[in-house]
Amino acid sequence: xxxxxxxxxxxxxxxxxxxxxxxxxxxxxxxxxxxxxxxxxxxxxxxxxxxxxxxxxxxxxxxxxxxxxxxxxxxxxxxxxxxxxxxxxxxxxxxxxxxxxxxxxxxxxxxxxxxxxxxxxxxxxxxxxxxxxxxxxxxxxxxxxxxxxxxxxxxxxxxxxxxxxxxxxxxxxxxxxxxxxxxxxxxxxxxxxxxxxxxxxxxxxxxxxxxxxxxxxxxxxxxxxxxxxxxxxxxxxxxxxxxxxxxxxxxxxxxxxxxxxxxxx
Numbered sequence: 001x002x003x004x005x006x007x008x009x010x011x012x013x014x015x016x017x018x019x020x021x022x023x024x025x026x027x028x029x030x031x032x033x034x035x036x037x038x039x040x041x042x043x044x045x046x047x048x049x050x051x052x053x054x055x056x057x058x059x060x061x062x063x064x065x066x067x068x069x070x071x072x073x074x075x076x077x078x079x080x081x082x083x084x085x086x087x088x089x090x091x092x093x094x095x096x097x098x099x100x101x102x103x104x105x106x107x108x109x110x111x112x113x114x115x116x117x118x119x120x121x122x123x124x125x126x127x128x129x130x131x132x133x134x135x136x137x138x139x140x141x142x143x144x145x146x147x148x149x150x151x152x153x154x155x156x157x158x159x160x161x162x163x164x165x166x167x168x169x170x171x172x173x174x175x176x177x178x179x180x181x182x183x184x185x186x187x188x189x190x191x192x193x194x195x196x197x198x199x200x201x202x203x204x205x206x207x208x209x210x211x212x213x214x215x216x217x218x219x220x221x222x223x224x225x226x227x228x229x230x231x232x233x234x235x236x237x238x239x240x241x242x243x244x245x246x247x248x249x250x251x252x253x254x255x256x257x258x259x260x261x262x263x264x265x
Contacts, residue, residue: 010237015244017042020093022085024076024135025103027054029202030153033231034100034239039067041240044093048074048085050103068093076103076131077123079138086138097146098243099139101132102153106204110164121167128171132178140191147190149243152179154195154254156262172197176254183252192251194242199258200229224260 021038025031027049035045039062047062047069049055055071062069072088074081089096105127108120132152139150157165158172175195182193199219205228209216220226229235238257241247256262 012037012041012237012240015041015240015246016098019043019097019243020046020089020095021098021100021243022046022048022089022096022135022139023100023102024048024074024082024085024131025050027051027058029204030198030200030231030235031100031102032058033200033233033236034102035062035069035236036232037236037240038098038243039065039069040236041244043098043243044068045070046085046089046092047071048076048082048103050075076101076134077126079134082131082134082138086142090142095146096139096142097148098151099135099143099148100151100153100239100243101135103131104128104153107165107168113166116167124167124171129174129178132175136178136182140186143191144186144189147192147248149247150179150182150186150191150193151239151242152193152195154179154197156197156199156256156258159197159254159256160262179254180252187251192242192247194247194250194252195254196235196238196242197254197256197258197262198229198231198235198238199223199261200231200235202231219261222261223258224263227259229257229259 021043023031023035026035026047039045047055047059059069059071070092072085074085105124152175154175155172157169158176162169179193179195
């Protein structure tokens, strides 16, 4: 984890009291940070992760810290797994108020479009775009029962494009098209649909900076707040906000939580 100092986390206690949330890809990184913040805000959380060795420890830690959490094995590219995660939420906690789709296939090394192979295309589309449909379809019957919220984790690359990661930019842009469409479709049902485009320190960042020791300084130098976001302290509270009544009149929006790095978004 980066040694860059961060200010204290904002208070979120009680904002999601009595609510139930599923967070995909919550075994580490941004998903874990969102799960932590939502649990601290009073929500019961389902840690939906592909690997038990990452997901179960997160759920156990949240329980040990006084929160309510359960792990469910979930490959978001498999519809039955997503349906099962929703079923577990209902069976374990009796309801579902928030669906957060955070899981993503790593975009890999920068490369031009002509060098992207079919397997990479299918995996990234499946994990980000197709899985967004699966999560939306599985969650909607429950979200509409109590003015629920769908939150998608997208990227600044989906807003401004990426010359180095054209596939990643395309699939993240597709998520934004979906959320705007669902905001229109689901608005009359009282269900809100929003997205977060984060820049945060994750295990993938640890690997990248180990290979390139100057990377962190360059990233911080391009960011007005002079630090990389923390998944729990910086990204998680924004997800809590979007899931809570504080954002009750917001839908169809993408919030860039990036320290000001992408000021044109």
